[in-house]
Amino acid sequence: MAKIADKVFALINPVICDMGYELLGLEYVSSGKHSVLRVYIDSDSGVGVNDCESVSRQVSAIMDVEDPISGQYNLEVSSPGIERPLFTIAHYRRFLGNDVSLRLYRPMDGRRKFTGSIGSISEANNTIELVTELGPVTMDLSLIEKANLIAHY
DSSP: OHHHHHHHHHHHHHHHHHTTOEEEEEEEEOBTBTOEEEEEEEOTTOOOHHHHHHHHHHHHHHHHHHOOSOSOOEEEEEOOOTTOBOOSHHHHHHTTTOEEEEEEEEEETTEEEEEEEEEEEETTTTEEEEEETTEEEEEEGGGEEEEEEOOOO
16 A cells, blocks of 8 residues: 555645645555545645645546546545644654654554554654653654644644
8 A cells, every 4th residue: 555655645745846836745545436545735825725726626637637536535635634643754744743643554562543643753663752641752653644733632
């Protein structure tokens, strides 16, 4: 699944950048004819419905021509929102000290889900330290399946 995401990212990133947006990342959820390709975009001036619609048309055209995903899927283009997803080490660095919710690909210390604040980042080791209620936990970024900021209301 990561290969599909990497291929799609490489295909659509230049076009999205040319349109004046940042491609934050994408998620591909394979579920037969109910599969979803979710594309997250951002810009300095924010992202609205019209922005998502415009990017969706461009991405859809590229996907139709290049056809990197076999089978049916729904394309969703979204702003990151208040509980924005984190995809890269730069995203974790940007939100250092903020609370996040993480889901891992496989259990670590018997758990797949963690919540806490981003305590530190090691680019050299590709790890983050998450400060949880049980204490600090260091994990490799490659173990993280999904990460989102936690909004406090």
